[in-house]
Amino acid sequence: MDTEYLFKIHYKSHGKPNRPDLKNEKAKCHWCQLRAFSTSKTFPVAIVNDVDSDFIPRDFVLIENCEPGKGIELPDPEFCVGCECTDHDTCKSDECSCLQDMTVLDETDEDKYVYESKGGKDTLRADYLDTREPIYECHDKCYCGENCPNRVVERGRKITLQIFRTEDNRGWGVRSKEYISKGQFVDKYVGEIITAEETERRRQLSDVAQKKDVYLFELDKFKGDADRDPSLADTVFVDGEFRSGPTRFINHSCDPNLRIFARVGPHALKRFHDLAFFAVKDIPAGTELTFDYVDGEDEKLEEEKRDRRKKKEMTKCLCGSDNCRGYLW
Numbered sequence: 001m002d003t004e005y006l007f008k009i010h011y012k013s014h015g016k017p018n019r020p021d022l023k024n025e026k027a028k029c030h031w032c033q034l035r036a037f038s039t040s041k042t043f044p045v046a047i048v049n050d051v052d053s054d055f056i057p058r059d060f061v062l063i064e065n066c067e068p069g070k071g072i073e074l075p076d077p078e079f080c081v082g083c084e085c086t087d088h089d090t091c092k093s094d095e096c097s098c099l100q101d102m103t104v105l106d107e108t109d110e111d112k113y114v115y116e117s118k119g120g121k122d123t124l125r126a127d128y129l130d131t132r133e134p135i136y137e138c139h140d141k142c143y144c145g146e147n148c149p150n151r152v153v154e155r156g157r158k159i160t161l162q163i164f165r166t167e168d169n170r171g172w173g174v175r176s177k178e179y180i181s182k183g184q185f186v187d188k189y190v191g192e193i194i195t196a197e198e199t200e201r202r203r204q205l206s207d208v209a210q211k212k213d214v215y216l217f218e219l220d221k222f223k224g225d226a227d228r229d230p231s232l233a234d235t236v237f238v239d240g241e242f243r244s245g246p247t248r249f250i251n252h253s254c255d256p257n258l259r260i261f262a263r264v265g266p267h268a269l270k271r272f273h274d275l276a277f278f279a280v281k282d283i284p285a286g287t288e289l290t291f292d293y294v295d296g297e298d299e300k301l302e303e304e305k306r307d308r309r310k311k312k313e314m315t316k317c318l319c320g321s322d323n324c325r326g327y328l329w
């Protein structure tokens with residue numbers, strides 16, 4: 001079944017009402033999956049291939065939010081509480097309990113709030129963008145209301161995305177037809193949330209464990225706080241190989257234009273923090289989006305590179321940037 005054929009059956013029959021017989025077929029259709037996104041009208045995601053007849057794997061499923069897998073128990077919603085700020089400006093100040101754990105970069109700067117408005121867009125402050133510090137936001141359990149400025153990731157993706165076939169054999173990639181400002185939130189990385197044991201099982205099942213690692217993210221940002229909250233020691237993983245959103249197709253670059261930040265809503269959900277992509281530079285419309293798959297792990301990589309025997313097993317990097325490290329891992 002080639003792309004064009006699948007595309008045709010989607011447009012010819014999947015929009016028709018009263019066709020319960022197509023239910024299973026529609027559930028497997030990538031265009032129907034994208035149409036089910038809450039933002040499909042306002043900020044649609046498209047799949048384009050002008051290069052070959054390849055298609056996103058048939059059994060891959062596009063999802064909008066993370067899905068807890070077997071053995072994963074999210075905390076009781078009763079423990080998910082927010083701030084009691086009644087006016088929006090309070091959520092930019094120390095009085096907002098959502099910001100209590102936010103890292104203050106400059107001691108003379110009392111401001112814990114990390115966003116700023118730039119050309120009508122909410123962007124992450126440049127000093128914060130250079131860090132790997134987590135972001136604490138207001139959320140639906142807060143009193144402040146939907147328009148609180150401290151709800152950027154909370155409000156979701158505000159740009160259109162395109163999953164496209166790259167022309168230089170790097171498989172699929174992601175770009176936007178819109179200009180993205182430095183500091184702007186792009187989207188979250190989503191997938192199945194799985195236990196460490198399940199992660200190990202899936203790595204064993206994979207033909208190439210290193211290839212599997214491309215889709216796995218350990219939610220370990222708060223592992224260091226385990227002395228205060230022992231549950232944080234038991235980290236979980238997000239696996240985007242089989243079920244994920246458009247950001248799963250973002251390629252690696254040693255000179256990336258995006259970086260992932262850990263984002264927390266209710267503090268009780270630290271163990272299940274979001275992985276939020278922010279632009280680290282201004283990105284012209286149509287530019288491929290990239291991030292560094294081994295961000296912050298440079299030292300380990302250098303060490304491995306010195307080990308010549310290991311080199312054969314390492315994955316070559318195809319990003320083509322001037323400062324390319326040559327190998328992914």
Ligand SMILES: [Zn+2]
Pocket residue numbers: 009010011014026029030031032033
């Ligand atoms: Zn369809």
Ligand SMILES: [Zn+2]
Pocket residue numbers: 083085088091138139142144145148149150
């Ligand atoms: Zn707020």
Ligand SMILES: [Zn+2]
Pocket residue numbers: 083084085090091092095096097098138142144
């Ligand atoms: Zn607040």
Ligand SMILES: [Zn+2]
Pocket residue numbers: 082083084091096097098137138139142143144
């Ligand atoms: Zn709040």
